[in-house]
Amino acid sequence: MSTLSINNVKKSFGEVDIIHGVDVEIDDGEFVILVGPSGCGKSTLLRMIAGLETISSGEIIIGGRVVNNLRPKDRDIAMVFQNYALYPQMTVAQNMGFALELAGAKKEEIRKKVGEAADILGLEPLLDRKPSQLSGGQRQRVAMGRAIVRDPKVFLFDEPLSNLDAKLRVKMRAEIKSLHQRLKTTIVYVTHDQIEAMTMADKIVVLQGGRVEQIGTPLELYDRPKNIFVAGFLGSPAMNFLEGVIEDGGTFVLKGGARAALHSTPAVADGAPLVLGIRPEDLALCAEDGIDAVVKVIEPTGSETHVAVEVEGQELTWVVRDRVDLSFGQTVKLSLKTSNAHFFDKATERRLGGVDGLPQFEEMGFPC
Numbered sequence: 001m002s003t004l005s006i007n008n009v010k011k012s013f014g015e016v017d018i019i020h021g022v023d024v025e026i027d028d029g030e031f032v033i034l035v036g037p038s039g040c041g042k043s044t045l046l047r048m049i050a051g052l053e054t055i056s057s058g059e060i061i062i063g064g065r066v067v068n069n070l071r072p073k074d075r076d077i078a079m080v081f082q083n084y085a086l087y088p089q090m091t092v093a094q095n096m097g098f099a100l101e102l103a104g105a106k107k108e109e110i111r112k113k114v115g116e117a118a119d120i121l122g123l124e125p126l127l128d129r130k131p132s133q134l135s136g137g138q139r140q141r142v143a144m145g146r147a148i149v150r151d152p153k154v155f156l157f158d159e160p161l162s163n164l165d166a167k168l169r170v171k172m173r174a175e176i177k178s179l180h181q182r183l184k185t186t187i188v189y190v191t192h193d194q195i196e197a198m199t200m201a202d203k204i205v206v207l208q209g210g211r212v213e214q215i216g217t218p219l220e221l222y223d224r225p226k227n228i229f230v231a232g233f234l235g236s237p238a239m240n241f242l243e244g245v246i247e248d249g250g251t252f253v254l255k256g257g258a259r260a261a262l263h264s265t266p267a268v269a270d271g272a273p274l275v276l277g278i279r280p281e282d283l284a285l286c287a288e289d290g291i292d293a294v295v296k297v298i299e300p301t302g303s304e305t306h307v308a309v310e311v312e313g314q315e316l317t318w319v320v321r322d323r324v325d326l327s328f329g330q331t332v333k334l335s336l337k338t339s340n341a342h343f344f345d346k347a348t349e350r351r352l353g354g355v356d357g358l359p360q361f362e363e364m365g366f367p368c
Helices: 042-050 092-102 107-121 136-148 166-183 194-200 218-223 228-233
Strands: 004-013 016-026 031-035 057-062 077-080 154-158 186-191 203-208 211-216 240-247 251-254 259-261 273-278 283-286 291-300 305-311 314-320 331-336 342-345
Touching (some): 016 203, 031 042, 042 057, 042 077, 077 136, 107 136, 107 166, 166 194, 186 194, 203 218, 203 228, 211 218, 211 228, 228 273, 240 314, 283 314, 291 314
Parallel strands (some): 031 186, 031 203, 154 186
Antiparallel strands (some): 004 016, 203 211, 240 251, 240 273, 273 342, 291 331
C-alpha cells in the first residue's frame, strides 16, 4: 500500500512558525497537488515528506510506517526537482540507473529497469546522450525516468515544470498525467500554478500561510470554495468579487447603490456586509437593461477576449467568447448569471451556506 498520512505536522525555524498543524490523507495511487502562493509552505511540506527537512511535531506515515526519523533513502520515495538535478558528466542511461547502482543492483537489472523506463517516456534514442545535449523537456523526462526505475511507493514532484516554456508545460502536464495513469503510483506534486492543479490532480490541497484552506477535487473547489481565498485562487481569470449588503430581506444592494431582487438569500441580518463572488464567464452583455460597466482593458486571446470593466467603482473581469466590438472607455450593460455565484461574509471571508451547500440563490435580478 502506498498511502500517505500527514498528521498535525508543524514546522518552525527558531521562533518562526512555518507550517501550522497540517492534516492530509492521501490514498493509494492518488495524484494530489499542493497548491498555493509563494511562501505558503507547500515546498517545505514536500521536503518534510521526503526527509529533506525535519518536522517540529506531528507524524508522517508512508505505507503504514512512521517515517519521521528515517533518512530520505529509507523512505521508499523518489523526488523530481525543479532544476532536474542531473549529473552533467553522465549519459541519460547512467543518470537514470545511478541510484540503482548505488543500491548495489546488478548491471542486468539496471539495464532492464532503465530500458523499461526509457520505453515509457520515449527516451530510447537519447540514452547515450549527456544532459547538455537535451532540451528542457527531455531533461525533465530523464529526471522522471530516474525516479521510475526506483519503483518507489510515492513520487514527489517539486514544481517540475516551472523552468519550461508555456507550450512545453502543456505537453509535459499531459505526459505526467498519462504516466500516473499507467503506473498508478501515489504522487504528491507541488505547484503555484492553479491551471496545473486543476488539470492534473485527483485531489487538491490549497495552502495559505502554512495552513490548509481546503481539500477536495478540482471541481469541488471550483464550484464550492470554502472562502474568498480559495474562490479567488482557483480559476483563470480569477473570480470577481462585488461588495454589498442585503436589504429588505431579499434585495442585494451593491456598494454603489445598484439593487437586485434575489429569489433566495443567505441567512443574515439586513445591513450585514457581504461579498458576492461571480466567475468572469458568468457575466453577459445586455442590449438595454443591466449594470453599467465601463471598459478599461481589452485582451484578445483568440478563442475568447478578457475585458476589464469598472462597475460602481469595483473592477471586474469579463470573459467574452463571442466576437464583440468594444473600445476603451465605452459603457456597456452587463447582467450577472448567478446560478453559480456565491455569497461570502465580509468579516470572516467564509462562504455562506457551508462548503458542501448549494449556491445560496437561484437567480439574480440585475435584468437583461
